[in-house]
Amino acid sequence: MFYNYLKVALRHLLKNKGFSFINIAGLTLGLTACLLIGLFVRDEKQFDNFIPEGERVYRLYYKITNNEGVSNIATTPPMFTTALQQNFPEVEQTLRILNIPSKVLFQTDSKELYEEGGIFAEPTFFNFFPLSFKYGSADKALVTPNAIVISQSMAQKYFGSENAIGKEIRLDKDLFRVTGVFQNNPKFHLPVTYILPLAATGLSDEQLKSWDWYSFHNYVKLKREVNSSILERKFQDYTRAFIKDKRTTYLPLLQPLPQIHLYSAAFKYDIAVRGNITYVRALSLIAVFILLIACFNFINLATAKSLQRAKEVGVRKTIGASRSQLIAQFIGETLLLTFISVAISLAFTYLALPWLNNFTAKQISFHPVSNPFTLLFWLGLTLVVGLLAGFYPALVLSGFQPLKVLKGVALADVGPGKIPWLRHGLVVVQFTLSVLLIISALVVITQINYLHQKDLGFNKEEIMFFPMRGDNLTNNYETFKNELLQVPGVAAASVGYGFPGDMFGDGIITVPVQGEQKSLKATQVMVDYDYIKTLGLQLLAGRDFSREYKTDTSAAYIINETAAKELGFTTPEQALGHTLLWPTWRKPDLIKKGQIIGVVKDFHYKSLYDKVEPAVLHIYPQAYWKVAVKLKSTDIGATVNQVKEVWDQFAPDYPLEYTFLDQSFATMYKAEDNLKSLLGIFTAITVFVSCLGLFGLAAYAAERRRKEIGIRKVLGASINQIAFLLSKDFVKLVLVAIFLASPVAWYCMHAWLQNFAYRINMGWWVFAVAGVGSLAIALITISFQAIKAAVANPVDALRSE
Incomplete structure (x- = not known):
C-alpha cells in the first residue's frame, strides 16, 4: 500500500x-x-545560559526620572554592593566592575597593539561568571594587583600556542603578569577580552564608598528562594537617605541576568552586548x-x-x-x-x-x-x-x-x-x-x-579624532595642535573632552535668575578655543571663546539652546551675562564661577534615540583627552599620513589610533x-x-x-x-x-x-x-x-x- x-x-x-x-x-x-x-x-535567546544558577544573579541599575523624562542607567555607585552585602542577609555575593572605556596599548616582546574590551573586576567575578579556563585557575586569577586574565584569542595573538601563564604584558606604563587564560564565549553578555583586578585602579576606600559616583556595573547573587522584588523595595527605601539630588528620582532596580542581553536596548552607559527583544x-x-x-x-x-x-x-x-x-x-x-x-x-x-x-x-x-x-x-x-x-x-x-x-x-x-x-x-x-x-x-x-541624513547641528564629515597618548603630548597639546595646523590638508583642530559620538560627563549647574537659584543637570563639554569652529557649531547669541579674553579660561561658559530654555530664558540673548556655577570634577567642593558668554544652536552629540539634553561648553584643560582634526576634502589619505608624522614627533612610543566622526555615528545605528x-x-x-x-x-x-x-x-x-x-x-x-x-x-x-x-x-x-x-x-x-x-x-x- x-x-x-x-x-x-x-x-x-x-x-x-x-x-x-x-x-x-x-x-x-x-x-x-x-x-x-x-x-x-x-542564538539571541542563548546569552548567559551557560552560567549555572544564573537565575540568582541580578544586575543593579538606576531608573532615573526628572524633567527630561524617564531613563535607565546601567551604572550605579560602588557603595551599592557594600551596602547590600553588609545590611541585607538575602545577598550571598556581590561584584563590582569598572569599565575601561578607551583602547589601551598592549606591549610584549614581539607585539604592540591597541586593545579594547577591558574591565577592572573584583575577585568574585569568576564566582558569578564561571568562564572556562584554558590555562590557570579562576580561584586565584584576580588576587594580586598586577594580575591580568586574558581571553584565549588574545593569548593566541600575543603568545601563539605557548602557555601564557606568567608572561608579562605592559599596559601603557604598567606591567602585568598573566594569571589566567579564559576561553572565548560568544554567548556572554560582557564582551571582555581582558580583566584586571579592581585593586589595580588604585582607588581609595573613600572613593569606593561613594554614593554619587555612577560609574560601576554592580551585580548581586541572591540566596536561594529569596524574593527579588521584596529585596528590591527594601533596598530602594534604604538608598533614599543617601541621594543628595532631590530634583531627580533615582530608583535602584534589579535586572535578572537572563534579561540583560535582550531587554537593555534603551539603557545608557551600558557595556553589555545588547540585542533587542x-x-x-x-x-x-x-x-x-x-x-x-x-x-x-x-x-x-x-x-x-x-x-x-x-x-x-x-x-x-x-x-x-x-x-x-x-x-x-x-x-x-x-x-x-x-x-x-x-x-x-x-x-x-x-x-x-x-x-x-x-x-x-x-x-x-x-x-x-x-x-x-x-x-x-x-x-x-x-x-x-x-x-x-x-x-x-x-x-x-x-x-x-x-x-x-x-x-x-x-x-x-x-x-x-x-x-x-x-x-x-x-x-x-x-x-x-x-x-x-x-x-x-x-x-x-x-x-x-x-537618522543618517538629519542635520545634527554640526559638520561630521571629514573630521578625524583620536585620544592623546603619553605625557609629552598631553603636556604640550597646544604645540601639537599648532603643528597640525601647519599641515596643508588640515582646516582646523581642537582638543577637548566630549566630542559628538564619544564619551560625555555630566554635573549639576546653578544659575541665579531674578533672585532664584535655578539648578539643572547638564552635560559637560570640555572644549578649547577652536572647538566650535572645528565642528561648525552655530552661535545663536553672544560670542565664541577667544584668546583675547584672559578670563575665558576660568570664568566663561557657553550653553546650548535647550539649557537656555530649561533655565527659563525665553530667548538666547536673555541668557547672556548670567552667572553660572559648576562644582569641578576633580574637587567638587571647588566651584567654578563664570558668565554665560554665548548660546549655541542645539547639536546632537548623542544618538537620535535621545533628546538633546542641556549642555554646557567651557574650557577645562584637566579633562582634555581627545583631538579632533578637520580635514580638507582634497587628498584625505595624504593628509592622514602627514598627521601621523606630526604625531610621531610628540608620541613616538604610541601608534596613532584614529577614527572618523561620521563612522562613530554610523556605528550607533x-x-x-x-x-x-x-x-x-x-x-x-x-x-x-x-x-x-x-x-x-x-x-x-x-x-x-x-x-x-x-x-x-x-x-x-x-x-x-x-x-x-x-x-x-x-x-x-x-x-x-x-x-x-x-x-x-x-x-x-x-x-x-x-x-x-x-x-x-x-x-x-x-x-x-x-x-x-x-x-x-x-x-x-x-x-x-x-x-x-x-x-x-x-x-x-x-x-x-
Missing part, C-alpha cells in the same frame, strides 16, 4: 513539473527564510508569517490543480477506494513534496549561514544531520508543515462524488468551487501580511535614512541598519511567496471558467474584457487586504517610532505606496493567467459540447 502511494505520488509530481516546481520553490523559500530567522532568534519578536512573527503563507500557497495551488484530478478520484472511488485511503494518498503526496522542500531548504540554509553570520557578526552553527535532536526536529517540521498544507486539499479531493465527475457534471459543482470563501480568505490573509510587511519596511527604511536590510529581504520573500498563492488561485479561476470564457469569446468579448473579468475579483481581495493591514501596520510602526526622540511622521504616502505597489504586484501576477485564458482558442474549451 505504502509503495503504491509513493509510486503514484512520484508519477504525479513528475507529470506536473510546473506545478511541482512552483510548490517546491514556494515551500523551500519559505522554509529557508523561516530556518534562518529561527537560528538567529535561538522587539526586533527578535518582530523577526519571529515574520518567520511565522512566511511559513503560514508558504502553507497557504500549497493549499491554493493544490485546490486549483484538483479540478484536473476529479476524474482520477471518481475512478478510484468506483473501483473501491475509501475516502480515508484517498486522504492518506493525497497527504502522502504533500509529505513527499514537503520532505523534498525541507531537504533543499536545509541545504540552502547551510549555504546562507556564513552570510548571516557575517551580516550579524555572530558565530551561529548549523548541523542538521549530526545532531539527533536537530534531525528529529526537522522530521517533525516536515510532518507538521505537510499536514498543515495538505489536509484541506486532501479533504476536498477525497470528497468528489464519482457519479457526477464521471458523468461530466460541471466541476464547479463537485468540490472546490462550493466553498470559495476559504481560498479567498487565504489570499486575503496572505496579502494582509504582505501589505503589513511592506508598510513596515517602508517606515523602517525611511526612519533609518532619516548598526542594529537599525541590519533590521532595515533583514526586513527588506524577508518582505520581498513574503511578497514573492504570496504571489505564488495568488498565481494558484488565478489558475484555478481560469480553469473553472474555461467554458464560460470560450462562450464569451465566441460572442465577441475582447481580450481586455476577459482579462478584466478574471482580475476584478482578485483586486477586491487585495483591496480588502490593504484595508485590514493598514491600521495594524500604523499601530505597530507608531509604537516602534516612539523609541526615537527624533522621528519621521507616517504620512499617507506610505500607505498609498504600499497599496498601489501591492495592487500592481497582484495584477502582474494575475495577468499571466488572465491573458493566457483570454487568448486561448475557444474551440478547445467548447469541443466537448
Whole structure:
C-alpha cells in the first residue's frame, strides 16, 4: 500500500513539473527564510545560559526620572554592593566592575597593539561568571594587583600556542603578569577580552564608598528562594537617605541576568552586548508569517490543480477506494513534496549561514544531520508543515462524488468551487501580511535614512579624532595642535573632552535668575578655543571663546539652546551675562564661577534615540583627552599620513589610533541598519511567496471558467474584457487586504517610532505606496493567467459540447 502511494505520488509530481516546481520553490523559500530567522532568534535567546544558577544573579541599575523624562542607567555607585552585602542577609555575593572605556596599548616582546574590551573586576567575578579556563585557575586569577586574565584569542595573538601563564604584558606604563587564560564565549553578555583586578585602579576606600559616583556595573547573587522584588523595595527605601539630588528620582532596580542581553536596548552607559527583544519578536512573527503563507500557497495551488484530478478520484472511488485511503494518498503526496522542500531548504540554509553570520557578526552553527535532536526536529517540521498544507486539499479531493465527475457534471459543482470563501480568505490573509510587511519596511527604511541624513547641528564629515597618548603630548597639546595646523590638508583642530559620538560627563549647574537659584543637570563639554569652529557649531547669541579674553579660561561658559530654555530664558540673548556655577570634577567642593558668554544652536552629540539634553561648553584643560582634526576634502589619505608624522614627533612610543566622526555615528545605528536590510529581504520573500498563492488561485479561476470564457469569446468579448473579468475579483481581495493591514501596520510602526526622540511622521504616502505597489504586484501576477485564458482558442474549451 505504502509503495503504491509513493509510486503514484512520484508519477504525479513528475507529470506536473510546473506545478511541482512552483510548490517546491514556494515551500523551500519559505522554509529557508523561516530556518534562518529561527537560528538567529535561538542564538539571541542563548546569552548567559551557560552560567549555572544564573537565575540568582541580578544586575543593579538606576531608573532615573526628572524633567527630561524617564531613563535607565546601567551604572550605579560602588557603595551599592557594600551596602547590600553588609545590611541585607538575602545577598550571598556581590561584584563590582569598572569599565575601561578607551583602547589601551598592549606591549610584549614581539607585539604592540591597541586593545579594547577591558574591565577592572573584583575577585568574585569568576564566582558569578564561571568562564572556562584554558590555562590557570579562576580561584586565584584576580588576587594580586598586577594580575591580568586574558581571553584565549588574545593569548593566541600575543603568545601563539605557548602557555601564557606568567608572561608579562605592559599596559601603557604598567606591567602585568598573566594569571589566567579564559576561553572565548560568544554567548556572554560582557564582551571582555581582558580583566584586571579592581585593586589595580588604585582607588581609595573613600572613593569606593561613594554614593554619587555612577560609574560601576554592580551585580548581586541572591540566596536561594529569596524574593527579588521584596529585596528590591527594601533596598530602594534604604538608598533614599543617601541621594543628595532631590530634583531627580533615582530608583535602584534589579535586572535578572537572563534579561540583560535582550531587554537593555534603551539603557545608557551600558557595556553589555545588547540585542533587542522587539526586533527578535518582530523577526519571529515574520518567520511565522512566511511559513503560514508558504502553507497557504500549497493549499491554493493544490485546490486549483484538483479540478484536473476529479476524474482520477471518481475512478478510484468506483473501483473501491475509501475516502480515508484517498486522504492518506493525497497527504502522502504533500509529505513527499514537503520532505523534498525541507531537504533543499536545509541545504540552502547551510549555504546562507556564513552570510548571516557575517551580516550579524555572530558565530551561529548549523548541523542538521549530526545532531539527533536537530534531525528529529526537522522530521517533525516536515510532518507538521505537510499536514498543515495538505489536509484541506486532501479533504476536498477525497470528497468528489464519482457519479457526477464521471458523468461530466460541471466541476464547479463537485468540490472546490462550493466553498470559495476559504481560498479567498487565504489570499486575503496572505496579502494582509504582505501589505503589513511592506508598510513596515517602508517606515523602517525611511526612519533609518532619516537618522543618517538629519542635520545634527554640526559638520561630521571629514573630521578625524583620536585620544592623546603619553605625557609629552598631553603636556604640550597646544604645540601639537599648532603643528597640525601647519599641515596643508588640515582646516582646523581642537582638543577637548566630549566630542559628538564619544564619551560625555555630566554635573549639576546653578544659575541665579531674578533672585532664584535655578539648578539643572547638564552635560559637560570640555572644549578649547577652536572647538566650535572645528565642528561648525552655530552661535545663536553672544560670542565664541577667544584668546583675547584672559578670563575665558576660568570664568566663561557657553550653553546650548535647550539649557537656555530649561533655565527659563525665553530667548538666547536673555541668557547672556548670567552667572553660572559648576562644582569641578576633580574637587567638587571647588566651584567654578563664570558668565554665560554665548548660546549655541542645539547639536546632537548623542544618538537620535535621545533628546538633546542641556549642555554646557567651557574650557577645562584637566579633562582634555581627545583631538579632533578637520580635514580638507582634497587628498584625505595624504593628509592622514602627514598627521601621523606630526604625531610621531610628540608620541613616538604610541601608534596613532584614529577614527572618523561620521563612522562613530554610523556605528550607533548598526542594529537599525541590519533590521532595515533583514526586513527588506524577508518582505520581498513574503511578497514573492504570496504571489505564488495568488498565481494558484488565478489558475484555478481560469480553469473553472474555461467554458464560460470560450462562450464569451465566441460572442465577441475582447481580450481586455476577459482579462478584466478574471482580475476584478482578485483586486477586491487585495483591496480588502490593504484595508485590514493598514491600521495594524500604523499601530505597530507608531509604537516602534516612539523609541526615537527624533522621528519621521507616517504620512499617507506610505500607505498609498504600499497599496498601489501591492495592487500592481497582484495584477502582474494575475495577468499571466488572465491573458493566457483570454487568448486561448475557444474551440478547445467548447469541443466537448
